[in-house]
Amino acid sequence: MHRFPIFGPRAVRRLALTAALVLTTVSLSALNTATAQAESSDLKALPPAMDCADVTELDVDRAAGTKVTWQSAAVVTTGTAAPYCEVRGTIAPASTIVLRLPVNGWTQRYVQTGCGGLCGSANINFTQASTCPPVRDGTVASATTDMGHQGQPDGSWALANPQAQIDFAYRSVHLTSVVAKAVITRFYHHKIAYSYFTGCSDGGREALMEAQRFPDDFDGIAAGAPANNMAVQNTYHHAWNVVANLDADGKYILLAGKLPLIHTAVLATCDAIDGVKDGVIDDPRRCAFDPSSIVCRDGQDPSGCLSKAEANVVRRLHDGATDAKGRRLEPAVGHEWGSELEWTLFVPAAQVSASRARTSPSRTCATWPSRAPRTPTSS
Ligand SMILES: [Ca+2]
Numbered sequence: 001m002h003r004f005p006i007f008g009p010r011a012v013r014r015l016a017l018t019a020a021l022v023l024t025t026v027s028l029s030a031l032n033t034a035t036a037q038a039e040s041s042d043l044k045a046l047p048p049a050m051d052c053a054d055v056t057e058l059d060v061d062r063a064a065g066t067k068v069t070w071q072s073a074a075v076v077t078t079g080t081a082a083p084y085c086e087v088r089g090t091i092a093p094a095s096t097i098v099l100r101l102p103v104n105g106w107t108q109r110y111v112q113t114g115c116g117g118l119c120g121s122a123n124i125n126f127t128q129a130s131t132c133p134p135v136r137d138g139t140v141a142s143a144t145t146d147m148g149h150q151g152q153p154d155g156s157w158a159l160a161n162p163q164a165q166i167d168f169a170y171r172s173v174h175l176t177s178v179v180a181k182a183v184i185t186r187f188y189h190h191k192i193a194y195s196y197f198t199g200c201s202d203g204g205r206e207a208l209m210e211a212q213r214f215p216d217d218f219d220g221i222a223a224g225a226p227a228n229n230m231a232v233q234n235t236y237h238h239a240w241n242v243v244a245n246l247d248a249d250g251k252y253i254l255l256a257g258k259l260p261l262i263h264t265a266v267l268a269t270c271d272a273i274d275g276v277k278d279g280v281i282d283d284p285r286r287c288a289f290d291p292s293s294i295v296c297r298d299g300q301d302p303s304g305c306l307s308k309a310e311a312n313v314v315r316r317l318h319d320g321a322t323d324a325k326g327r328r329l330e331p332a333v334g335h336e337w338g339s340e341l342e343w344t345l346f347v348p349a350a351q352v353s354a355s356r357a358r359t360s361p362s363r364t365c366a367t368w369p370s371r372a373p374r375t376p377t378s379s
Pocket of ligand 1 (some may be wrong): 108271272273274275276277278279280281282
């Protein structure tokens with residue numbers, strides 16, 4: 001797994017490339033590092049310069065370059081670490097924007113959150129950044145968008161609607177940052193010190209799109225498990241996770257009980273390549289793990305090793321989808337070395353019907369904060 005530092009604007013494009021390569025193997029911990037805590041405490045908490053309800057009177061059309069209408073602005077005091085002014089509005093033609101503006105002290109940071117799936121609802125969800133102290137304490141200003149359509153998770157909103165397609169592709173996220181910054185600056189009568197974007201799954205795609213198209217929008221971007229190659233992901237990639245693991249009778253070959261021993265073997269081979277033995281493989285592309293290295297020897301307890309068929313599945317899952325002639329159908333490997341414990345997304349614990357198999361990128365996002373890297377030891 002990877003740690004994400006806070007990247008400056010000049011590094012954002014490099015981050016985008018890196019994030020696109022590592023896909024589901026990444027994890028975020030930088031936003032709750034000691035460094036971030038120290039920097040956060042350096043910024044003075046500021047009070048609002050206007051009443052929450054008056055936000056609906058703000059005219060930010062010029063900043064947005066389009067009509068922005070406000071539906072509501074009211075202080076929320078329950079279910080939150082600190083009270084905030086919740087603002088709801090619409091960026092024309094149809095992008096919902098929701099903001100949270102702390103009313104008991106704002107520590108001069110803005111965090112915009114991304115969305116999962118095809119979005120369609122505006123819910124601020126910090127995912128990987130949820131344990132970041134300023135987020136946990138409720139002292140950051142934040143916003144999100146539904147990306148230009150409401151509901152319709154089947155994608156029907158996109159049919160013959162190029163504006164909705166553009167809003168989903170990149171426009172809503174960008175204009176949300178523009179409008180949110182205009183509102184925040186006027187609400188506190190103070191400029192934002194740092195702006196961040198964090199998202200996972202489609203939110204990771206949004207993050208990469210921002211890095212590519214609007215690299216000046218944010219000081220730091222966290223792209224988690226980015227679903228940026230949708231056509232390949234939703235066809236070859238997910239299908240391969242199932243078919244690469246089935247025998248001639250349609251039964252699963254590799255079951256999840258073997259994943260920890262595979263992961264342990266991968267770490268034993270590749271953890272120290274980056275110079276620190278910490279349970280983290282900094283660059284999985286430099287890891288040349290060979291699954292056949294843990295195939296059972298004669299007389300070995302099969303619970304501690306793999307059959308040749310299981311090792312072949314591990315190789316195929318890592319390498320990714322190919323056609324009958326061995327030609328690659330995915331631009332990179334299917335699953336980076338080091339990500340084996342997350343393969344429970346598609347490697348079942350016990351035999352189930354392949355037709356009932358499910359994979360869910362959003363679960364990868366949900367599991368990220370739960371597994372922190374181990375404390376480094378000398379290598
Ligand atoms: Ca390491």
